[in-house]
Amino acid sequence: MLTHPTFDQLNAMGLYGMAKAFHDMAANPDADSLGHAEWLAMLLDRELALRHDRRLSARLRYAKLRHQAAPEDIDYRAERGLDRRQINELLTGKWIDNFENLILEGPTGVGKSWLACALGHKACRDNRSVLYVRAPKLFDELALAHGDGSFARRLKSLGAVELLILDDWGLEPLDAQARHDLLEILEDRYGRRSTLVTSQLPVAEWHNLISHATYADAILDRLVHNAHRIDIKGDSMRRIKTTKPT
Structure with a gap:
């Protein structure tokens, strides 16, 4: 033919x-x-x-999402305290349009990172720019960026993305440089972009984690006051899958 x-x-x-x-x-x-x-x-x-x-x-x-998580696969059957209506509202992305933040807190293994990636995946479907980073790795990379002169460029890219997912926040106290870098990131994004944070530590303990009163007040003011919060409860999903009979 x-x-x-x-x-x-x-x-x-x-x-x-x-x-x-x-x-x-x-x-x-x-x-x-x-x-x-x-x-x-x-x-x-x-x-x-x-x-x-x-x-x-x-x-x-x-986005470099850690998990291949889709919103259709969110498990509401496990007793984790997830409110389907709240999750469905978050999946609309209105909070991203309104430059609000989201905090997912709860013990290890309850699916915080997975849920964060599912929300990130939906944001990508809606043609929003997303970037996933683990907090410990990010602070290490920023420390190197200060040394090679690429910090300003990296800060600009972190500030521009519509949804920044900061995973595993609070695993260790922040040093002076990390405190300053985090404040710079949040200041650049405040009122302009949305940030999603996952943490094993409850928000009430974040002030001590930052370990500097002035920085802690400034960081929490930009991160927490306009944030939706979900406290995920229950046993580790990894342990449940491991012990589930075949």
Whole structure:
């Protein structure tokens, strides 16, 4: 079968979804019964679907989410204190549009990081920029960035992303440099972007963790006062999966 000139023109214009759809429909005898408007609608649908898939793939690559978590897979059956209505409201992303924060706290293994990644995945689907970082690794990287002169560039990238997921916050006290860096990040994002924090420590203990009254007040003011909070309870999901009979 000779290649139709329209197929080549669509590819030349970068309309690869439409080109693939045109090729498939041209080889399908049933397509002859479609009108011009129906043909065009199907071509546009395929193009939009391809662009959405590519955009989502790019968002997810940049986000570097720790878990391949999807919102459809959130488990409400385990006794963790998750409120389905609250989670569904968060999944709409309105809190991100309003530049609000979210704090997920609870003991190790209850699924804080997984839930954070599910919310991040949904934000990527909604074409929002997301970045996942573990707090200990981030502070180590920023310490190196001070030395090689890349700190300003890294700070700018952290400030620009629409949803920053700061996982495993509070595993160890902050030193002077980490305190300063965290305040710079939050100051740059305050009222402009949203930050999601997961922590094993309750918020009431964060002031002592920061271990500097002035910095603690400034950091918590920018992070906590406009934050949604979810206290996840229950036994470790890892332990439950390990002991579950087969």
